[in-house]
Amino acid sequence: MPAPTVALVLRPSKSRDNGEAPVWLRVTHARRSRFYTGTGVAVKPRDWNEKRKEVRASHPLADAFNTRLGDLYSRARAAATTADSAEDVVASLDGSASGSLSSFFDRYLDRLKRGGQVWEEKKYRTLKRKLTAALGWPLTWGALTPDRLDRFASHLRTKEKNGPNTVRKEFDRLRRVVRLAVREGELDPGADPFVRFQIPKPAPVERRRLTPAEVGKLVGLGPDDGVRDGSRLAAVRDLFALQFYGAGARVSDALQLTPENVVGDRLAYTMMKTGHVQSVRLPPPALEIVARLSAAVEARDTQARGKHGRYLVPLLKRGDDTDPTGLRRRISSASAVVNKLLKELAELAEMDPTGLSSHVARHSFADFARQSGDLYAVSKALGHSDLATTQAYLASFDRSAVDKLTDSMWNE
Secondary structure (H helix, E strand, O other), rough: OOOOEEEEEEEHHHOOOOOOOOEEEEEEEOOOOEEOOOOEEEEEEHHHHHOOEEEEOOOOOOOHHHHHHHHHHHHHHHHOOOOOOHHHHHHHHHHHOOEEHHHHHHHHHHHHHOOOHHHHHHHHHHHHHHHHHHHHHOHHHHHHHHHHHHHHHHHHHHHHOOOOOHHHHHHHHHHHHHHEEEEEEEEOOHHHHOOOOOOOOOOOOOOOOOOOHHHHHHHHHHHOOOOOOOHHHHHHHHHHHHHHHOOOOHHHHHHHOOOHHOOOOEEEEEEEOOOOOEEEEOOOOHHHHHHHHHHHHOOOOOOOOOOOOOOOOOOOOOOOOOOOHHHHHHHHHHHHHHHHHHHHHHHHHHOOOOOOOOHHHHHHHHHHHHHHOOOOHHHHOOOOOOOOHHHHHHHHHHEEEEEHHHHHHOOO
């Protein structure tokens, strides 16, 4: 019986909304055809040379696409010389011939683990779980066709119930893996599925923040308001205050603060997320809180039986801080408690609890600080690596500034 035949074909019947049709590789044997759909190439019919079976030179990605198609065609022809069916040829392309996304992904997870990047590893393991649920596992690079990426996006929205911004973040992570594979020579640049796939757009971010007066009202709650000294509500109140007055400290950093992090009138610590060494001057209200909390630390038995060790705010349980995984778990548990109790504090302060979380302290500081006009100083205070990050972080606040300007101009 003759060997399977191979041909590149444009499939206009499978065109997407932008008018581009995928180019598939058709394998025919014994009057039965099977298609390899993982080429990653899609063009408008006018950009396809049917006679030469290639993308026309006028297309901006012609070289990359034709290199990819030529490689697949050659692999298929070689596989067809020993294959007994069209399915065998397609299977050879779906296997080692197009490489393994799964094996590279797993090596990347191992790299994150060995590097101590516990939080990043957790995010990428979540991505792997979602990819597996949507597309199966293991996956080849060729499996990331535009159609399958669309299916993944639909899965995130409908099955995982992810919002637009979470969907966008998952695709950003997947694209980061793909581009790392290209950079390290694991994947041909022409096979990058994101060359022609439009990643779903995020939704505008509305960051909840409080004015300094609202922060003062929240952190000023006391026994007369139902916040008993030594209670967890009081601890959460103090934590929020330290975050705000401490230049928008992240909750992961604020929870780990000890008296040793306070030197004179300055708060000095290493940011857990970035490794950046932070040193900020504390205003008088914060110094009063720190003095009170430091005295409480010294008063309790920290060496033998102290539940919270030398942490300034007694919310994070003692443990091995050199164990990044265990530390993250402890912080995650404490953060959940903080966010729950913050809403209770808001209600006691007769404030709207909607969207209130520990990160609102960081938002509130950033919004207050930006009014100084010194974006560079704000960027350094927040511990951002560059001004562009700070500008993106403050973008949603700029809308309210424009609204206030409009109101002042037109509303008398």
